[in-house]
Every structure is written in structure tokens, then in C-alpha cells.
Amino acid sequence: MTSTAVQTHAPVFKxxxxxxxxxxxxxxxxxxxxxGLGVSVIAxxxxxxxxxxxxxxxxxxxxxxxxxxxxxxxxxxGGLLVSPAIAVLFVMNIFPLxxxxxxxxxxxxxxxxxxxxxGLGNYIKVLTSELAGGDVWHALNNTALFVVLTVVAQMTVxxxxxxxxxxxxxxxxxxxxxxxxxxxxxxxxxGVFFSYYxxxxxxxxxxxxxxxxxxxxxxxxxxxxxxxxxxFADAWMWSPFVMLLVLAGLVSVPKYLYExxxxxxxxxxxxxxxxxxxxxxxxxxxxxxxxTIEAFKMADLVYILTRGGNDTLTISYxxxxxxxxxxxxxxxxxxxxxxxxxxxxxxxxxxYIANRRSGEG
Amino acid sequence: MATSTTIWEKLGFRKASGVSEAGWGQTLFAGIISxxxxxPVLLIIITSFKLxxxxxxxxPKVFPTSLFGLIPDxxxxxxxxxxxxxxxxxxxxxxxAAQDTGFDRYFFNSIVIASVSVxxxxxxxxxxxFGFSRYPLKGNDTYLFVILTTRMLPAIVVIIPIILMFRxxxxxxxxxxxxxxxxxxxxxxxxxxxxxxFDELALDVEDAARIDxxxxxxxxxxxxxxxxxxxxxxxFVFGLILTWNEFLFxxxxxxxDTRTVPVAMxxxxxxxxxxxxxxxxxAIETLFLIPVFLVTFFxxxxxxxxxxxGTVKR
Numbered sequence: 001m002t003s004t005a006v007q008t009h010a011p012v013f014k015x016x017x018x019x020x021x022x023x024x025x026x027x028x029x030x031x032x033x034x035x036g037l038g039v040s041v042i043a044x045x046x047x048x049x050x051x052x053x054x055x056x057x058x059x060x061x062x063x064x065x066x067x068x069x070x071x072x073x074x075x076x077x078g079g080l081l082v083s084p085a086i087a088v089l090f091v092m093n094i095f096p097l098x099x100x101x102x103x104x105x106x107x108x109x110x111x112x113x114x115x116x117x118x119g120l121g122n123y124i125k126v127l128t129s130e131l132a133g134g135d136v137w138h139a140l141n142n143t144a145l146f147v148v149l150t151v152v153a154q155m156t157v158x159x160x161x162x163x164x165x166x167x168x169x170x171x172x173x174x175x176x177x178x179x180x181x182x183x184x185x186x187x188x189x190x191g192v193f194f195s196y197y198x199x200x201x202x203x204x205x206x207x208x209x210x211x212x213x214x215x216x217x218x219x220x221x222x223x224x225x226x227x228x229x230x231x232f233a234d235a236w237m238w239s240p241f242v243m244l245l246v247l248a249g250l251v252s253v254p255k256y257l258y259e260x261x262x263x264x265x266x267x268x269x270x271x272x273x274x275x276x277x278x279x280x281x282x283x284x285x286x287x288x289x290x291x292t293i294e295a296f297k298m299a300d301l302v303y304i305l306t307r308g309g310n311d312t313l314t315i316s317y318x319x320x321x322x323x324x325x326x327x328x329x330x331x332x333x334x335x336x337x338x339x340x341x342x343x344x345x346x347x348x349x350x351x352y353i354a355n356r357r358s359g360e361g
Numbered sequence: 362m363a364t365s366t367t368i369w370e371k372l373g374f375r376k377a378s379g380v381s382e383a384g385w386g387q388t389l390f391a392g393i394i395s396x397x398x399x400x401p402v403l404l405i406i407i408t409s410f411k412l413x414x415x416x417x418x419x420x421p422k423v424f425p426t427s428l429f430g431l432i433p434d435x436x437x438x439x440x441x442x443x444x445x446x447x448x449x450x451x452x453x454x455x456x457x458a459a460q461d462t463g464f465d466r467y468f469f470n471s472i473v474i475a476s477v478s479v480x481x482x483x484x485x486x487x488x489x490x491f492g493f494s495r496y497p498l499k500g501n502d503t504y505l506f507v508i509l510t511t512r513m514l515p516a517i518v519v520i521i522p523i524i525l526m527f528r529x530x531x532x533x534x535x536x537x538x539x540x541x542x543x544x545x546x547x548x549x550x551x552x553x554x555x556x557x558x559f560d561e562l563a564l565d566v567e568d569a570a571r572i573d574x575x576x577x578x579x580x581x582x583x584x585x586x587x588x589x590x591x592x593x594x595x596x597f598v599f600g601l602i603l604t605w606n607e608f609l610f611x612x613x614x615x616x617x618d619t620r621t622v623p624v625a626m627x628x629x630x631x632x633x634x635x636x637x638x639x640x641x642x643x644a645i646e647t648l649f650l651i652p653v654f655l656v657t658f659f660x661x662x663x664x665x666x667x668x669x670x671g672t673v674k675r
Contacts, residue, residue: 053530077577081492082504084485085548092523092545093511099522164394169387177658178399184653185402186606186623189646192630192637193405202417204404236401241599248595252561282557290550293512300608329521344510351506 027073032066035059060091104333122334136335139318140342146231146314147295153235154291158242159284165243166250183240191304194233198305226310230301238291245287249280285354289347296343315339402650409643410440416639444644451641464645466618467625471605472652474536474621478543479600483593485544486551491581493552494559505553512549516609524613534616542610547600554599558592559585594660605653622649 025031036059043052064087071079104123107116126136165176182190197204200218209217219225253276261271299316306312308321315335323332407423408416415422415438422438450459493501523542524533532538567580575583586593611621622645630642 053526057530076496078492078496078498081488081496082498085489085508085552086504088485088541088545089508089511089548092542093519094507096519096522096526097511099525100519103521161394161398164391167387169391170385171388172391173658173661175388175391175395177654177661178395180657181399181402181650181654184602184605184650184657185405186608186626186646186649188608188623188627188630189405189642189649190401192642193401193408193646196408196637196639197401197404202419202421204421204423207419207421236398244595244599248591282561286553286557289509290512297516323521333521340510347506347509351502 027066027070029063029066029070032063036063057091060087100333101337103330104337106330108330118330122331123338126331126334126338136315136318136338139313139315142311142313143296143298143315145227146234146298147292149227149231150234150238150295150298151288151291153231154239154242155284155288157235157239158287159246161239161243162246162250165247179243180240182237185237187237187300188304190237191233191301194229194301195305198229220306220310223311226306226312230298230305230312233305234295234298234301238294242287242291245283246280249283250276253279282354285350289350292346292350293343296339296346405643406647407643408639409444409647410442411438411640411643412441412443413638413640415439416643444640445648447641448644448648462629464622464625467620467622468648470615470619471621471623471649474539474543474619475601475604478540479547479597479604481540481544482547482551482600483597486548486596487555487586487589487593489548490552490555491559491585494556495585505556508549508552511545520610520613523610527614533614534619536619539611539614539619542614543604543607546607546610547604550603551596551600554596555589555592558589562588598657598660601656602653605649 040052040056040059043055046052047055064083068080068083071077071083105117105119107118107121161179165172165179196202198206198219200206200216205219206217209215219229257275258271261275266274297316298314299320302308302312302314302317303320308314308317316339319332319335319339322328322335404423407425410425411422418438420435422436424432424437425440426437448462449464450461492498493505498504527533527538530538532541562585567584570580570584571577606623607621608623608627611624612627615621615624626642626645626649629645630637
């Protein structure tokens with residue numbers, strides 16, 4: 001449903017007179033690329049970096065402009081609509097991504113000025129765990145544990161909350177905003193306050209456990225407790241996100257379908273699977289995808305709550321330690337590309353399942 | 362749809378167009394669950410009215426009033442507004458004179474940076490989403506996938522090239538730089554979300570409009586866009602929440618003048634070496650929560666209204 005390409009409006013190409021690439025025209029993007037490349041190279045060689053950066057940026061803008069005019073003249077709206085987004089993403093995301101991909105093949109430390117090509121050396125070093133302060137495979141195991149636990153918890157809680165709020169009832173909007181609030185907290189503050197609630201001496205949780213059991217209660221002193229504490233905080237913060245997406249799907253189900261189902265005396269189980277579920281499937285997949293990616297990157301809560309202690313080191317926090325605290329920039333880049341590879345495999349799996357399902361229906 | 366609104370309806374006692382209706386029993390049930398869910402936030406708000414020694418008291422003092430002697434004194438604290446005053450002006454060391462903390466400036470920065478970048482991402486992202494949905498390019502799914510990929514890497518690695526780039530371009534510590542970065546940061550989510558909304562729309566209406574002679578531009582503004590208002594609102598809220606609380610980029614790429622509240626909060630809490638000042642942190646977080654809370658509250662109707670009302674459904 002979400003990913004099926006809509007093929008109804010095949011772009012109508014106006015026949016444009018065949019043009020030599022040397023023709024000076026506002027829509028001649030081939031010439032624009034040639035000029036842009038030439039000027040950029042000359043600027044980079046001849047001028048200081050601060051000036052040449054802006055010249056290169058102007059050239060990129062020129063090429064983008066030529067593309068846009070060309071697309072507009074050909075009534076090629078797809079390209080026209082998409083190009084601003086691609087341009088912003090290219091400058092701010094894809095270009096730095098490629099830069100760090102390049103860095104992962106060099107030995108480079110941000111604290112030193114030397115740089116040396118090592119090929120796959122960083123990857124070998126990272127995957128055979130020659131780095132100080134933790135084993136990548138072990139951190140990956142921990143991360144997998146966190147991803148599974150937090151995503152399952154968030155999807156379950158978020159889905160149940162959405163079902164709870166799908167019906168219209170008095171004061172609904174006031175109660176809904178209360179449930180949404182955890183998502184609006186800053187992670188720093190939420191994390192610090194969870195460490196306050198979990199604190200063995202003055203924390204609320206430990207106090208209640210002490211009253212109930214009579215013993216001193218320290219949540220974070222073993223792996224199970226530490227993982228539970230982190231998963232609880234993360235699931236609490238981000239279940240409302242899943243809830244909102246599911247709810248947006250639930251309220252978009254046309255009422256007449258339910259009325260028809262009521263006339264046909266369809267069981268509520270069947271009504272859910274045949275009417276409700278097809279409407280929320282796309283958004284459910286989106287929620288699952290985004291939460292998995294975010295869970296995979298989880299570092300801030302781990303940092304605030306345990307600092308990786310009690311065997312809760314995640315790959316992302318491991319990476320921050322290596323890249324930031326130990327200044328091993330290029331090893332960090334290598335780890336992040338290992339992570340990227342795993343996430344791409346996971347995402348493809350999701351999209352494959354989502355597409356196959358919608359193909360059936 | 363909207364006939365006459367009485368005060369009761371404004372208070373939420375209305376029978377709006379929803380999936381189905383439920384009574385006060387549902388309200389009670391949902392109320393209990395919502396309260397439990399909200400409890401950690403409520404405790405933060407309560408803590409913002411406590412002094413440091415009360416915040417660290419055992420047993421925890423959680424009630425601001427004894428309710429005429431109903432609650433034992435051990436659990437009652439005396440509410441104070443001192444934390445809120447010290448958000449904006451406080452003595453940085455014991456015995457020193459109170460000085461301006463600059464938090465008014467940080468709040469202003471947070472509001473400007475978050476709202477401008479989310480708005481930009483919404484404009485650019487909605488156009489792109491419509492393009493991806495209605496005029497599929499060659500290799501459409503590949504583009505979408507690459508866009509999604511940009512959200513997958515941990516920020517820490519992308520940030521090193523970005524810092525170098527910003528330093529070269531002189532964008533470090535400027536509004537322009539951080540706004541552009543946050544726009545890019547919000548785009549993948551905006552595009553994916555808006556595309557899923559556009560994909561759900563019925564094409565019959567758009568085709569009918571085209572047959573009646575509407576231009577593609579008109580179809581977009583008059584037909585497609587009004588139907589995805591709820592999607593726009595939802596995407597705006599998500600983007601705002603993520604940008605509002607973003608920490609790492611803000612920490613490394615904002616200067617003294619453009620510093621946002623999460624960074625300042627971290628510094629206010631960590632500085633001094635006397636442990637976390639719970640009351641102060643809670644007061645900052647409570648103040649910081651209010652704007653995004655209000656925006657979410659007022660966009661909530663859009664967020665949840667049945668969008669496809671009145672149009673043909675595929």
C-alpha cells in the first residue's frame with residue numbers, strides 16, 4: 001500500500017529540439033556540470049578554502065538550477081519536486097557520510113595532524129577487537145538485546161494505547177496529551193530524572209521496594225536490572241510515538257466500513273484483521289522501522305543511566321567512546337559503517353516484508 | 362460538521378466524528394492509565410517546586426500540601442518558586458552575587474531554530490513526498506532508501522565532517538548553519554511520513570480535477586494538500602519534538618549566542634561539581650516543556666481528525 005508506485009500519471013515529455021551540449025541555454029545541465037567542475041577545481045587549487053567553498057557551493061546551485069529549468073521545460077515534475085530535498089540532504093548528510101566513508105580507510109586521529117592510508121585495516125581492527133575498552137561483537141549483542149526489548153515494548157504499549165484512545169469518549173483530548181508528554185521531554189532531563197528515580201538512597205523506586213520488601217533495593221547493580229531500567233525509560237519515552245502513528249491510521253478508517261461490518265455481524269477479531277489492520281499496516285511498518293533505527297542508535301540513555309557499566313555497553317555508545325573520548329576518528333567511522341550495513345540489511349528485510357504483504361492484498 | 366459549540370463541547374464533552382463512541386467508563390479507565398503514564402513527568406514538575414534538601418529527602422516528599430492533615434508530614438514539602446527564579450538569575454558560587462544566566466536568550470534560540478527548521482523541512486519535504494508519490498522517478502525506491510539511510514548513522518560520525526565543513530564555511534555558531542543542519546535532519550522523516558499520507562489518498566478526485574482542467578499545481582494545492590492537513594500537523598509535531606530536544610549537534614555546532622536550551626541545561630546541571638541540582642533541572646525542563654506541550658495540544662485536533670472525510674477511499 002505505502003510502497004506501491006503510483007503509475008497513473010506517466011510524465012508527458014514534450015519533444016524538445018535536439019541540442020548540442022555546447023549550446024548556452026538555462027536548461028543545459030550538461031554544460032552546467034562541465035563549467036561547474038572546471039571552475040570548482042580551479043577555485044580549490046587557486047583560492048583559500050573559505051572562499052573556494054562558497055564558489056563550489058555556487059556551482060552546485062548553478063547545476064541544480066539548470067536541472068530544475070530542464071525538468072520544468074520537459075514537464076518532468078517528479079524531478080522538480082524532489083530536487084530541493086535531494087540538494088539539502090546531499091550537502092548536509094550524504095556528502096559528510098561519504099567523507100566519513102573515506103575516513104574509515106585512513107588512519108586518522110582528530111587529536112593529531114597525520115593521516116595515512118590503511119585500506120581495510122580499520123575494519124579488520126574493529127571486527128577482531130583490537131580496540132581498548134570493549135569488544136565490538138559483544139556490544140553488538142547487547143545492542144540486539146536492547147533493540148528487541150525496546151521495540152517490542154514500544155510497539156505493544158503504543159498499540160494498546162492507540163486502541164484505548166481510538167474510541168471517542170469524554171475528556172479524551174486532555175488524557176491523550178498526558179500520554180504524549182513523555183515524548184516531549186529532553187532526553188538529557190528524562191535520563192537524569194530516571195537516574196533520580198532509580199537512585200538507591202533517595203530514589204522513589206528504591207524507597208517503595210524497601211517499604212514492600214524491607215530490604216535495600218538497588219536496581220542497577222546487575223545486568224538484568226540495568227537493562228530493565230534502560231529499556232523501561234526508553235519504552236516509556238517513545239511508546240507515545242508508536243501510539244500516534246497507529247492512532248493516525250485508526251482514525252482514517254472510514255466509518256461506513258464498520259457500519260457495514262456491524263450489519264453483516266462480523267466478529268470483532270475478523271473486523272480488526274479485515275478492516276482496521278489494512279489501514280494501519282503502513283503506519284505500523286513506518287513506526288517499526290523508525291523505532292528500530294533509533295533503538296539501534298541508543299547511546300544517551302545508556303550514558304546517563306549506567307555509563308556502559310553492568311555489561312550494558314551498546315555499539316553506539318562504544319562508538320562515541322572510541323571516536324570522541326579516545327579520538328580514534330577513523331576506527332569510529334569504520335564501526336559506524338558496520339552499523340550502517342546491519343541497519344540496511346534489517347531495513348531491506350522490513351521493506352521486503354511490507355511490499356510482499358501489500359502485493360498479496 | 363461543526364454546528365454550534367457549547368461550553369460543554371469545548372470542554373471535550375462532545376460527540377465528534379470518531380471511530381466509535383464510548384462513555385464515562387472509558388474515561389475513567391483511560392484516566393487511570395494516563396495518570397500512571399504521566400506520573401514520572403508529574404514528579405519532575407513537583408520536584409521543580411522543591412529545594413535541594415527536600416528533593417533528596419528520605420522518605421520522598423511528594424505532596425505539596427498535607428490536605429488538612431490527611432497526609433503525614435514526612436511526605437509533605439513546602440512549595441517554592443525559587444528554582445524558577447534561579448533559572449534566569451542565580452549566584453554561580455556560594456556567597457557570590459546573583460547574575461544573569463542568559464536562559465532567556467537560550468529559550469529564544471530554541472524557539473527560532475526549531476520552528477524555522479521544522480517549517481523549512483515541512484515545505485521541502487512535502488513537495489518531495491508529493492513528487493515521490495505521484496511522479497515516480499526512475500529508481501524511486503532507491504532514492505527513498507538513500508534518504509532513509511541518512512537517518513541511520515549515529516550522529517557522532519557524520520558530525521566530524523560537518524564540523525570541518527562548517528568551520529571552513531564560517532557557519533559554525535551561526536543560526537544559518539544549525540537551521541540548515543536541522544532542516545536536513547528532519548527531511549527524511551518528513552518525506553517518508555508525508556509520502557505515506559499522499560499514498561493513502563484517492564486518486565479519483567485528482568484525476569477528476571485534471572479532467573475538469575485543473576493544472577498540476579492547482580491539483581496539489583487545492584486537492585491533495587487539504588486532505589493531508591492532519592499529516593502535516595503530525596509531521597510538524599514530530600519534527601518539532603525531535604528538533605526541540607536535539608542535543609549532540611547543538612552541543613558541537615552552536616556558539617555562545619546561538620546555544621539552545623538542552624545544551625545550556627546540561628551545562629547548568631553538570632557545572633559546579635556539587636551534584637545535580639534537582640530542583641533547578643526540573644524547573645528548566647518544566648519551562649522547556651511548556652511551548653512544545655502547547656503546540657502539540659493545539660494541533661491535536663488536526664492530528665486525530667478523520668482525514669479522509671468526504672473523499673472517495675481506494
